[in-house]
Amino acid sequence: MIATFLIQDGVTNGAIYALLGLALVLLFSVTRVIFIPQGEFVAYGALTLALLDGGKVPATTSLLVCFGAIAFLFDLWSMRRGTDVRTFLRSLALNLVLPGVIYGITIVLAPLGLPSVAKALLTILIITPMGAYIYRIAYRPLADASVLVLLIASIGVHLAMMGLGLVFFGAEGLRAEPLANDNYTIGSLMVSAQSLCIYGATIAIIIGLYLFFERTLLGKALRATAVNRLGARLVGVRTHLTGVTAFTLAAAIGAVSGVLIGPITTIYYDTGFLIGLKGFVAAIIGGLASFPITAIAAIGVGLVESFSSFFASSFKEVIVFGLIIPVLIWLSLSGSFHEEE
Amino acid sequence: MKNRFFAGMAPVAALSMSLFASSALADITIGVTISSTGPGAALGIPLKNSVELWPTEVGGEKLKVIVLDDAGDPSVATTNARRFVNDDKVDVLVGSALTPASIAVAGVAAESSTPHLGCSPVPPNISKGKWTFIMPQDAGLIAKNLFAKMKADGVKTVGYIGFSDSYGDLWMGQFKAIGEQYGLKVIADERYARPDTSVSGQVLKLVAARPDAVFVGASGTGAALPQIGLRERGFTGKIYQTHGAVTFDFLRIAGKAADNTIFASGPAMAPEALPDTAETKPEGMAYVTAYEKKFGPGTRTQFGPHINDAMAILKKAIPVALKKAKPGTPEFRAALRDAIETGGPFPASQGVFNFKADDHLGLDDRAVVLFTAKNGKFEITK
Numbered sequence: 001m002i003a004t005f006l007i008q009d010g011v012t013n014g015a016i017y018a019l020l021g022l023a024l025v026l027l028f029s030v031t032r033v034i035f036i037p038q039g040e041f042v043a044y045g046a047l048t049l050a051l052l053d054g055g056k057v058p059a060t061t062s063l064l065v066c067f068g069a070i071a072f073l074f075d076l077w078s079m080r081r082g083t084d085v086r087t088f089l090r091s092l093a094l095n096l097v098l099p100g101v102i103y104g105i106t107i108v109l110a111p112l113g114l115p116s117v118a119k120a121l122l123t124i125l126i127i128t129p130m131g132a133y134i135y136r137i138a139y140r141p142l143a144d145a146s147v148l149v150l151l152i153a154s155i156g157v158h159l160a161m162m163g164l165g166l167v168f169f170g171a172e173g174l175r176a177e178p179l180a181n182d183n184y185t186i187g188s189l190m191v192s193a194q195s196l197c198i199y200g201a202t203i204a205i206i207i208g209l210y211l212f213f214e215r216t217l218l219g220k221a222l223r224a225t226a227v228n229r230l231g232a233r234l235v236g237v238r239t240h241l242t243g244v245t246a247f248t249l250a251a252a253i254g255a256v257s258g259v260l261i262g263p264i265t266t267i268y269y270d271t272g273f274l275i276g277l278k279g280f281v282a283a284i285i286g287g288l289a290s291f292p293i294t295a296i297a298a299i300g301v302g303l304v305e306s307f308s309s310f311f312a313s314s315f316k317e318v319i320v321f322g323l324i325i326p327v328l329i330w331l332s333l334s335g336s337f338h339e340e341e
Numbered sequence: 342m343k344n345r346f347f348a349g350m351a352p353v354a355a356l357s358m359s360l361f362a363s364s365a366l367a368d369i370t371i372g373v374t375i376s377s378t379g380p381g382a383a384l385g386i387p388l389k390n391s392v393e394l395w396p397t398e399v400g401g402e403k404l405k406v407i408v409l410d411d412a413g414d415p416s417v418a419t420t421n422a423r424r425f426v427n428d429d430k431v432d433v434l435v436g437s438a439l440t441p442a443s444i445a446v447a448g449v450a451a452e453s454s455t456p457h458l459g460c461s462p463v464p465p466n467i468s469k470g471k472w473t474f475i476m477p478q479d480a481g482l483i484a485k486n487l488f489a490k491m492k493a494d495g496v497k498t499v500g501y502i503g504f505s506d507s508y509g510d511l512w513m514g515q516f517k518a519i520g521e522q523y524g525l526k527v528i529a530d531e532r533y534a535r536p537d538t539s540v541s542g543q544v545l546k547l548v549a550a551r552p553d554a555v556f557v558g559a560s561g562t563g564a565a566l567p568q569i570g571l572r573e574r575g576f577t578g579k580i581y582q583t584h585g586a587v588t589f590d591f592l593r594i595a596g597k598a599a600d601n602t603i604f605a606s607g608p609a610m611a612p613e614a615l616p617d618t619a620e621t622k623p624e625g626m627a628y629v630t631a632y633e634k635k636f637g638p639g640t641r642t643q644f645g646p647h648i649n650d651a652m653a654i655l656k657k658a659i660p661v662a663l664k665k666a667k668p669g670t671p672e673f674r675a676a677l678r679d680a681i682e683t684g685g686p687f688p689a690s691q692g693v694f695n696f697k698a699d700d701h702l703g704l705d706d707r708a709v710v711l712f713t714a715k716n717g718k719f720e721i722t723k
Contacts, residue, residue: 002545002549005541005545006541006542006545009539009541009542012539013538013539016538163378166378166382170386171382171383171385171386172383172561172562172588172590173561173562173563173565173590173594174594175594261538264538264539265537265538265539265566266562266563266565266566266594268535268536268562270380270536271536271538273536274534274536274537275536275538305539306539306541306542307542308542309533309537309539309540309541309542309543310542310543310545310546311542313505313531313532313533313542313543313546314505314532316505316532316533316534316537316542317505317534
């Protein structure tokens with residue numbers, strides 16, 4: 001009886017960690033960035049949804065406009081030695097017009113009291129472009145730097161996003177309303193509609209990623225970049241485009257996770273980091289390369305967390321993060337791990 | 342949102358202002374170090390906001406107030422306090438919002454002989470310090486009142502769930518120290534961290550242990566997580582919360598799950614509900630009215646009043662000290678310390694402070710009020 005509750009709880013959390021882990025693997029394989037701020041997208045997503053529930057215009061919309069403006073300035077700087085009109089217009093549309101439009105939509109729609117699915121979609125719409133801007137601002141200038149430099153940049157982005165989160169959302173936590181309020185009873189087990197949404201979304205995203213990588217040209221370009229950056233460039237893949245795509249996808253996955261987790265727990269401006277780290281544990285177990293192993297490992301992390309919180313709650317984090325050590329030992333002993341420099 | 346943004350900018354502004362202001366020697370200088378970012382931000386921000394309500398002069402002397410952020414980090418708090426003492430020659434140190442940072446400030450206060458008003462609970466060895474006075478209610482005082490209430494409610498066995506940090510240990514420590522006197526037996530001890538996404542495991546274990554009541558040793562909205570979890574899993578016994586959890590955000594997040602929960606609190610959370618004879622009513626009403634006028638209705642917290650109370654004490658102690666020495670001198674600081682220690686009682690918003698040489702906590706039962714949550718409101722219990 002208790003075990004079934006624990007398993008259900010573990011799988012629900014594990015599904016969220018799986019989404020984060022997948023995003024981390026995606027980003028690392030395509031851009032070699034260990035993206036610590038992935039969790040911040042989750043927190044931003046959950047907090048944005050919670051504010052929309054309250055009928056307020058979330059501050060993330062103005063943040064989006066600011067990010068877009070900064071990205072535009074970066075573009076202008078790189079265009080200073082002359083450019084053609086098309087590039088300029090594209091940058092203008094992507095960095096200024098798009099966030100402006102999203103800002104306008106939110107201001108109009110936020111006070112209307114939308115149905116919860118519409119609020120969730122609006123949240124995803126607000127958060128997703130942030131991925132592209134963050135890539136443009138923080139990572140594109142460093143595209144050829146070493147993994148270590150990119151990691152340091154990630155820490156910087158993480159601290160900046162967390163600080164902005166404190167300024168815009170305040171220090172106290174928020175809780176969003178669930179997408180659906182129903183509960184179903186299967187045998188002795190009570191399953192909430194929200195957790196069914198979580199399972200469904202995780203499975204849908206995994207299938208979506210699979211189709212994207214197998215069936216689309218852009219997805220294949222991303223895979224090519226992941227396998228060999230230089231080789232991909234030689235055959236005409238634009239690595240900046242794959243970078244932007246990977247970051248946008250990661251932000252979208254983060255926003256979806258935030259929308260899913262916001263109603264089942266209290267989210268603070270700094271919660272994202274811890275959730276992200278647990279996704280990171282799963283990604284490490286997957287060797288930062290394998291999507292299926294990462295997803296399975298994430299469910300495992302969720303289960304270990306849920307059972308350890310029952311049997312030894314004071315040592316829960318120790319146990320969860322301790323999982324990483326035997327895996328690292330095994331990975332370094334098996335020796336198949338080499339870094340492209 | 343705008344307010345919050347400017348609130349975030351305030352320490353920067355204060356820093357730059359203090360750099361430009363020439364240190365006019367006659368003014369009374371107060372150095373405030375507060376955790377307005379970092380893990381203590383939920384406590385520190387209302388404290389920092391409350392500083393803005395301080396008067397501009399006391400006893401005919403202008404007040405010069407410098408506010409710095411220490412992010413809850415003891416080493417930053419030490420740096421801030423040293424800066425206050427060495428560069429700004431402050432007459433009083435105030436802060437910080439978190440225990441480790443307050444301990445750090447108390448250390449600097451002791452070595453520089455500067456009066457220090459701490460805004461977080463500290464361990465007994467720190468509150469015995471000659472120069473340090475503590476504003477918040479001591480955990481022992483709160484525990485005494487809560488345990489007595491539990492005994493009156495017929496509670497014999499208690500399930501404990503608290504933060505896996507010093508705050509959680511503090512309350513477990515109270516059970517070990519004085520729980521037995523009230524006939525309370527702890528039959529489950531569970532821990533969680535504030536950013537945890539789920540406490541299902543801990544809650545299941547608590548429910549399985551079948552205690553008469555559950556005691557939650559957590560603060561802010563973080564205390565709402567087990568509250569909601571317990572009610573979801575069908576726990577029907579009483580739940581008791583500490584004064585750290587008394588915020589309107591808690592009620593907003595816990596919603597219906599908060600009903601009939603007992604909270605210990607200071608009187609400043611609901612001065613309106615106090616009898617007119619209560620010594621804490623005038624200060625409490627004045628503070629809450631001013632605070633909510635500036636920051637919006639329903640923004641009061643349990644933590645902000647400590648800053649108000651620090652000023653309530655200084656307002657009475659500074660004129661006494663001014664008769665003996667000029668501000669900015671070691672003699673003034675010593676006179677001010679003596680005035681705080683012996684000049685009581687100081688009626689303030691969270692209680693009536695009456696310090697003695699061997700008691701720098703100074704509060705008694707008048708500083709504790711019990712609330713019951715009902716329909717999204719705190720109601721006084723007695």
